[in-house]
Amino acid sequence: MLLAYVLFSPLVLLSREHEHLLRDGAVAALAMGAFATILCCCVFNAYYTKEGIPFMGVLVICVVFAVSNSKRIVQFCGPLNSKGESDTRF
Amino acid sequence: MGLLAALLVYFSLRALGVRPELALVGGVCFALVGAICLWELLILSELLSLFFLTLGIWFFLCCMRAVSNSTGFASMALLSAVCFSFAILTRPENLVFFLALTLVLVVLAVRCSYLPGMQRAARSLAKAALLLGVSTAPLVLCWMSWNLVSFGQFRINTLNGLTATESTYNMFNLVDSEDQLVGKILWRSYLLKNGDGHIYRDHVWFAWGDLYTAWQLGLLPIPPPRVHRPENVLVINAHNWLDRQLGINDNLIQGVDLYDYLGHVSWKLAKKHPSLYLHNVLYNFATDTFDYSHPPPSPSETEGSPRSRGRERRSSQTSLRAHRLDQSLGGAVAHSRLRSAPGICSVQSVGAAEPGT
Numbered sequence: 001m002l003l004a005y006v007l008f009s010p011l012v013l014l015s016r017e018h019e020h021l022l023r024d025g026a027v028a029a030l031a032m033g034a035f036a037t038i039l040c041c042c043v044f045n046a047y048y049t050k051e052g053i054p055f056m057g058v059l060v061i062c063v064v065f066a067v068s069n070s071k072r073i074v075q076f077c078g079p080l081n082s083k084g085e086s087d088t089r090f
Numbered sequence: 091m092g093l094l095a096a097l098l099v100y101f102s103l104r105a106l107g108v109r110p111e112l113a114l115v116g117g118v119c120f121a122l123v124g125a126i127c128l129w130e131l132l133i134l135s136e137l138l139s140l141f142f143l144t145l146g147i148w149f150f151l152c153c154m155r156a157v158s159n160s161t162g163f164a165s166m167a168l169l170s171a172v173c174f175s176f177a178i179l180t181r182p183e184n185l186v187f188f189l190a191l192t193l194v195l196v197v198l199a200v201r202c203s204y205l206p207g208m209q210r211a212a213r214s215l216a217k218a219a220l221l222l223g224v225s226t227a228p229l230v231l232c233w234m235s236w237n238l239v240s241f242g243q244f245r246i247n248t249l250n251g252l253t254a255t256e257s258t259y260n261m262f263n264l265v266d267s268e269d270q271l272v273g274k275i276l277w278r279s280y281l282l283k284n285g286d287g288h289i290y291r292d293h294v295w296f297a298w299g300d301l302y303t304a305w306q307l308g309l310l311p312i313p314p315p316r317v318h319r320p321e322n323v324l325v326i327n328a329h330n331w332l333d334r335q336l337g338i339n340d341n342l343i344q345g346v347d348l349y350d351y352l353g354h355v356s357w358k359l360a361k362k363h364p365s366l367y368l369h370n371v372l373y374n375f376a377t378d379t380f381d382y383s384h385p386p387p388s389p390s391e392t393e394g395s396p397r398s399r400g401r402e403r404r405s406s407q408t409s410l411r412a413h414r415l416d417q418s419l420g421g422a423v424a425h426s427r428l429r430s431a432p433g434i435c436s437v438q439s440v441g442a443a444e445p446g447t
Binding site: 009013014016018021022023025026027028029030032033034035036037038039040041042043044045046047048049050051052053054055056057058060061063064065067068 | 095098099102103106107108109112113115116119120123125126129136137139140143144147150151154157158177181183184186187188189190191194195197198201202205207208211215250253254256257259291292370371374375378379381382383
């Protein structure tokens with residue numbers, strides 16, 4: 001889930017939609033922060049499962065926010081699947 | 091703290107505009123995560139870090155809502171920064187989380203500045219990012235300054251050298267000739283702790299006694315242990331008080347030079363064998379970051395229980411493995427100075443181990 005947010009965050013940040021930009025950006029920022037920390041753990045030390053515990057809150061927030069905005073995600077994925085291009089809405 | 095964090099998750103979701111019933115489901119799901127329940131029982135840094143991070147996130151999301159509604163956001167940004175600074179002091183890796191969060195906030199501010207009708211939000215976001223950075227820094231800098239007056243190093247974490255060995259845990263037979271003794275000690279502990287498909291990356295703790303003794307005997311290419319003590323009376327008194335409160339002993343403080351040396355050896359290995367190092371990193375990422383099973387508490391937390399007695403049995407099996415390994419490595423050829431030192435029998439035999447075995 002965090003990986004999906006990180007991969008799609010450029011689309012969120014480049015979105016022209018004003019209404020949800022700040023909320024989407026805030027959740028993308030949380031996901032990127034958690035993902036970057038986990039990646040740094042792997043690179044500089046080693047990641048152990050217990051090190052994911054502080055980010056459980058971020059994970060739950062990201063999942064529930066995605067469920068809550070599932071309609072917008074489907075709208076975003078629809079044109080992407082049919083036309084092969086995005087209308088930059090998330 | 092786990093329950094408080096569950097409440098904060100609920101409030102964070104509400105701050106994001108999630109429906110109350112869905113936010114409630116999120117909070118309940120969070121409270122039912124097995125790892126949270128398990129670690130709630132152990133007074134360790136993970137749950138404390140989770141609490142401070144979740145509290146900081148809630149304030150951060152309130153700050154973002156205030157920016158969106160064009161209302162006052164400064165107090166929320168300040169509170170968020172204070173929580174994040176406590177989270178960073180609890181577990182230093184949270185600094186990465188905070189920096190990434192602030193960076194995305196800056197990018198968001200830049201993006202908003204190019205959108206029509208969002209200039210006000212862009213200015214508010216830039217101010218919020220600045221407030222977050224400026225307000226988080228003092229507490230972290232205070233801790234780093236304390237480290238500076240305590241043992242002369244302006245840094246947030248003293249253990250990072252030691253933990254760097256975990257990313258090169260299986261490469262210590264490839265060390266340079268000047269680091270051969272450390273390589274042999276760590277390669278031995280790697281062989282002892284890893285086997286039967288079990289990966290044990292932090293075997294350095296198992297080898298710590300031998301490493302420290304070798305260091306005390308002056309066998310490592312770093313200056314021997316020394317007591318880093320400040321000269322100022324006030325600092326000495328404050329230091330002694332904090333040592334008593336935290337139960338810190340001199341060994342922990344003196345060990346910083348050895349931690350750094352081990353980190354230096356590990357980074358040399360990573361630079362010399364980048365493919366092996368990257369394999370370790372990617373394997374760690376691919377296997378452990380998707381693993382949500384949590385091991386039971388350590389023996390010290392279950393002292394006297396049947397489980398700990400089982401561990402004692404396994405510990406004696408490890409000793410037997412160590413003895414057999416010493417024999418197979420050829421314990422007869424040992425370093426002469428180590429041989430003369432009392433209480434360092436395991437290092438004696440390690441001295442004979444050939445790299446690459």
